[in-house]
Amino acid sequence: MSLMPTMIELLARARVDLRMGLPVVLTDGKDAALAIAVEALTELRLSDMRSLGPLSLGLTARRAETLKARVYDEDTARVCVPETEGLSWIQALADPADDLNTPMKGPLASQRGGSAELHRLAIALAKSARLLPAAALVPLNSPAEFAASHGLTTVSRAAAAPLLSESSPLHPVAAARLPMTAAEAGRLHIFRPEDGAEEHYAVEIGRPDRSLPVLARLHSACFTGDVLGSLKCDCGPQLQGALAQMGAEGAGVLLYLNQEGRGIGLANKMRAYSLQDQGFDTVQANHRLGFEDDERDFRLGAAILQKMGFSQVRLLTNNPNKIAMMEKTGIQVAERVPLKVGENTHNRHYLATKARKSGHML
Ligand SMILES: Nc1nc2c(ncn2[C@@H]2O[C@H](COP(=O)(O)OP(=O)(O)OP(=O)(O)O)[C@@H](O)[C@H]2O)c(=O)[nH]1
Numbered sequence: 001m002s003l004m005p006t007m008i009e010l011l012a013r014a015r016v017d018l019r020m021g022l023p024v025v026l027t028d029g030k031d032a033a034l035a036i037a038v039e040a041l042t043e044l045r046l047s048d049m050r051s052l053g054p055l056s057l058g059l060t061a062r063r064a065e066t067l068k069a070r071v072y073d074e075d076t077a078r079v080c081v082p083e084t085e086g087l088s089w090i091q092a093l094a095d096p097a098d099d100l101n102t103p104m105k106g107p108l109a110s111q112r113g114g115s116a117e118l119h120r121l122a123i124a125l126a127k128s129a130r131l132l133p134a135a136a137l138v139p140l141n142s143p144a145e146f147a148a149s150h151g152l153t154t155v156s157r158a159a160a161a162p163l164l165s166e167s168s169p170l171h172p173v174a175a176a177r178l179p180m181t182a183a184e185a186g187r188l189h190i191f192r193p194e195d196g197a198e199e200h201y202a203v204e205i206g207r208p209d210r211s212l213p214v215l216a217r218l219h220s221a222c223f224t225g226d227v228l229g230s231l232k233c234d235c236g237p238q239l240q241g242a243l244a245q246m247g248a249e250g251a252g253v254l255l256y257l258n259q260e261g262r263g264i265g266l267a268n269k270m271r272a273y274s275l276q277d278q279g280f281d282t283v284q285a286n287h288r289l290g291f292e293d294d295e296r297d298f299r300l301g302a303a304i305l306q307k308m309g310f311s312q313v314r315l316l317t318n319n320p321n322k323i324a325m326m327e328k329t330g331i332q333v334a335e336r337v338p339l340k341v342g343e344n345t346h347n348r349h350y351l352a353t354k355a356r357k358s359g360h361m362l
């Protein structure tokens with residue numbers, strides 16, 4: 001029956017549920033659990049979750065490292081929640097905001113043996129909902145009945161895992177002429193992914209010849225830099241500089257990918273900035289939050305370029321990972337065009353950290 005939700009649609013629904021503070025039912029063969037995002041957990045829902053059984057937290061190995069919690073499952077830790085600890089203890093494990101002020105939260109006991117798959121899935125869902133990567137789980141015996149009687153979304157790991165690791169197909173939705181300061185001959189194209197996540201944009205300048213390498217930029221959204229003119233990064237000047245160069249050459253394509261904060265979302269990026277105010281660098285801040293340095297999916301960029309008929313680029317970037325990802329996903333990088341603009345006293349340390357830790361070319 002086509003009127004029933006597919007797994008992609010259930011995943012989109014699960015993301016919204018988690019953001020709203022609703023639990024979701026996760027299943028994996030014989031195992032099942034009720035999972036809720038720590039960021040949206042309330043006292044009432046915590047006490048109802050507890051009435052079902054022992055609670056554990058799914059945290060990333062990155063976050064566990066800061067907390068000195070044992071990790072028995074590669075990238076995932078399953079930390080036991082003692083009965084004596086409440087909501088603020090759970091939140092402090094997920095959110096590093098007060099790490100430096102609060103004394104050690106441990107010693108923490110981690111679950112060992114059995115499967116960590118449901119915890120891993122819950123974390124992946126929280127990440128894709130742009131929440132802190134932390135979830136509280138309680139085992140369930142009769143997941144189908146529980147989900148039906150409580151009206152909850154059910155996600156099967158076997159069906160969801162491949163979808164979460166793939167890049168969702170994108171489709172062009174609308175395009176129109178857009179004269180800009182940098183180039184009067186501009187055109188903005190909107191692309192929408194099938195998974196219900198953020199739309200991405202392509203700014204086409206002039207009428208680039210599809211049979212030649214096009215001057216291209218993969219720009220990741222940075223509200224603070226692009227819109228507010230933040231001095232903490234170089235995004236605003238890079239965006240304007242790329243458009244200006246395309247305008248001067250009369251042709252180019254700038255992809256504006258809505259992967260704010262290197263894919264962690266603006267709220268988490270502001271959490272990272274707050275940690276940077278405490279003295280951590282851009283990479284350390286991401287790790288303390290439980291994220292990798294870079295959570296972006298650059299396959300999106302290649303997919304959009306291909307949809308627009310481009311197969312070769314002259315890529316405006318200082319990031320070797322972008323070049324590697326382009327080549328891997330079938331877009332030939334004929335040339336790297338350096339994009340060095342916007343260095344100032346506030347972002348010098350940030351740019352130096354990216355060069356030292358993330359391999360950016362100076
Ligand atoms: N998590 C996090 N994201 C940041 C921080 N500063 C900037 N960003 C984000 O980093 C991304 C920067 O994107 P880009 O300029 O496309 O990427 P890049 O890896 O520096 O590569 P090139 O500019 O092409 O050399 C944007 O999504 C910003 O929002 C930070 O301190 N923490």
Ligand SMILES: [Zn+2]
Nearest residue numbers: 222225233235
């Ligand atoms: Zn920025």
